[in-house]
Amino acid sequence: MAKRLALDRILFSAVLLILAYGSVMVYSSSAVLSMNAHGSSSAIFIKHLVILVLGFWLMLFVSSFDFRKVTTTGFVAGILLLSLALLVLVLFMRPLNNTYRWIRYGMFSFQPSELAKLALILFIARFLAKKSADIKKSGVNAIPILFVAIPILILIMIEPDIGTGLTSLFIIIVMLFAAGMSLWYYVIGAVIASGAFYYIVIGSNYRVARMLAFLDPWADPLGYGFQPIQSMIAFGSGGLFGTGLAKGTQKYFYLPTPFTDFIYSVTGEELGFVGSMALVALFLIVLWRGMRIALRAPNDLGKYLALGLTVMIVGQAFINISVAITLLPTKGIPLPLVSYGGTSMLINLVAVGMLLNISRYTT
Numbered sequence: 084m085a086k087r088l089a090l091d092r093i094l095f096s097a098v099l100l101i102l103a104y105g106s107v108m109v110y111s112s113s114a115v116l117s118m119n120a121h122g123s124s125s126a127i128f129i130k131h132l133v134i135l136v137l138g139f140w141l142m143l144f145v146s147s148f149d150f151r152k153v154t155t156t157g158f159v160a161g162i163l164l165l166s167l168a169l170l171v172l173v174l175f176m177r178p179l180n181n182t183y184r185w186i187r188y189g190m191f192s193f194q195p196s197e198l199a200k201l202a203l204i205l206f207i208a209r210f211l212a213k214k215s216a217d218i219k220k221s222g223v224n225a226i227p228i229l230f231v232a233i234p235i236l237i238l239i240m241i242e243p244d245i246g247t248g249l250t251s252l253f254i255i256i257v258m259l260f261a262a263g264m265s266l267w268y269y270v271i272g273a274v275i276a277s278g279a280f281y282y283i284v285i286g287s288n289y290r291v292a293r294m295l296a297f298l299d300p301w302a303d304p305l306g307y308g309f310q311p312i313q314s315m316i317a318f319g320s321g322g323l324f325g326t327g328l329a330k331g332t333q334k335y336f337y338l339p340t341p342f343t344d345f346i347y348s349v350t351g352e353e354l355g356f357v358g359s360m361a362l363v364a365l366f367l368i369v370l371w372r373g374m375r376i377a378l379r380a381p382n383d384l385g386k387y388l389a390l391g392l393t394v395m396i397v398g399q400a401f402i403n404i405s406v407a408i409t410l411l412p413t414k415g416i417p418l419p420l421v422s423y424g425g426t427s428m429l430i431n432l433v434a435v436g437m438l439l440n441i442s443r444y445t446t
Contacts, residue, residue, distance in 0.1 A: 090146055091442035094372035098142075098420065098435050101365050102135060105346075105421030111329045112349040113342035113423060127342065127423060134425045138432035145436030146443070150385060159205045163231065166202040169195035170238035183242045194426035196239045196247040201430055203251055204258075204391035206231055211262045212383040219263035228255070246414030250399055257394045258387055297412035311409045313337045314345055317352035318359075318408065325355030342423045344415055347407040362421070363404065370397045373438055381444045389441050392434045396420070 106128075113127040121127070173195050174183050185192045207228055217224040232255055239248040256269070300308030300315075317333040320326060331352040334341040341349050351359045373393025380386040396419050403418040405411040417424045419431045 089443070090439040091372055091376060094369060094376070094435075094442065095439060097365050097368040097372065101362070101369075101420045102139070104362055104365070105418070106131065106135065107328070108346055108350055108353075108421065109342050109423045111331070111353060112334045112346055114329070115335055116341070131423045131428075134428050138429045141429060142432040142436035142439070145433055146439035148440060149444075150388065150437060150440045151382070151444075154205060154209060154384065154388070156209070159202070159209055162198070162202040163206055166195060166199040167235065167238070169193075170199060170235065174238075174241065182244070184244050192425065196242065196244050196251075197426040197430040199235050199239060200247065200251050200254070200395060201434060203232055203235060204254060204388065204395060207255060207258050208384055208388035208391055211258060211387045215262040215383060215387075218259070222259075222264045222268035225259060225262075225264060225268075228259070244415070246402070246416040249414075250395075250402060250416065253398055254391055254394050257398075258391050261387065261390055294412055297409070300409070310339065310345065310413055314348040314407050315409055317345075317348040321352040321355040321359075323356050325351075325353045325358055328353050343417050344403070344413075344422070345407055346418055346422050347404050351407070366397055366400045369393070372442075373397065376438055376442045380441055385441045385444065389438055392438050396431055396434055 109131045110125070110128040113131075114124040117127040118124045169186065173186050176183055176186055179185060184196065185194055210228055211218070214224055232251075236248050236251060239251065256272075260269070297311065300311040302308060304312055313333055317331065317338065320332070326332075331349055333352055334349050338345045338348055347359065347362070350362060354361075370393060373389060373396070377386050377389035377393065380389055399416055399419050400421075402411065402414060403416050403422075406414050406416070417427045419427065420435075422428075
């Protein structure tokens with residue numbers, strides 16, 4: 084019989100530390116660009132704080148409800164339909180940097196692909212809670228997941244937002260693996276996916292250039308290789324203990340997005356190996372507590388939901404970090420709970436709220 088407990092204090096504390104860490108780094112990495120764009124060194128930082136406070140309130144709000152009563156079929160279906168509608172709507176918005184990722188209205192903007200990731204996790208968790216035994220018998224029984232996921236992934240890819248699409252696919256794979264799907268289906272899927280990946284990359288000149296820049300950034304040091312080279316310079320300059328908070332130089336118009344996609348590079352320069360690894364350690368704590376919550380969840384819904392949410396937060400974090408240290412090609416994915424970014428911050432804090440909610444119950 085499940086009983087209500089206090090929320091997971093270790094997870095809560097780790098998230099608070101990550102948020103505080105991120106706020107300091109957002110201010111340090113954005114001050115110069117903020118002054119140049121807005122005439123105030125704190126304009127971007129203040130907007131970040133407003134979003135953070137709103138997200139923190141949403142996290143506490145979500146953590147207070149019994150997840151078993153909230154994640155109903157109607158609620159999940161509604162979130163899925165809303166996500167699909169917004170993913171279609173965003174394709175008719177004015178493009179920004181030749182992409183259709185944001186719905187903008189005045190000073191407000193929203194990225195539908197972030198909501199779609201959360202909607203997919205909710206749907207798959209509910210489906211697996213009812214059908215995991217069938218999926219263990221035959222992976223064919225997971226086809227309904229594909230009918231829902233594929234249109235969403237295609238719409239995300241069309242924007243194009245390859246990074247979010249691949250992150251969403253990774254979450255789906257992990258959740259299905261946890262449900263016991265046979266490895267043979269992954270082999271078949273890998274063959275199909277490799278063909279699709281080849282088509283996606285070869286079919287776009289800028290993706291080919293990014294891939295070549297990843298393999299040899301010095302071949303195009305002022306073009307597609309510029310970002311990875313500047314990121315490597317940042318980490319090299321930081322050394323063991325860093326140049327000192329706010330004393331980095333790569334944020335001075337070298338790294339084009341120092342407070343979003345490449346905030347970890349600024350961290351490596353200013354706080355060094357020790358400071359940047361401290362952030363990695365905090366995300367490992369989130370991973371540990373998230374997996375613990377999944378294993379101790381009161382039912383299969385809680386187990387799969389906690390797993391998906393943890394993979395979403397920590398998986399995206401390590402993808403971002405891998406891009407910053409040039410282990411992966413540039414993806415345009417922010418560092419969860421750290422980078423400046425309204426939709427990403429709000430959705431990830433809602434995800435943390437759901438994890439804390441599940442942690443209140445045990446068997």
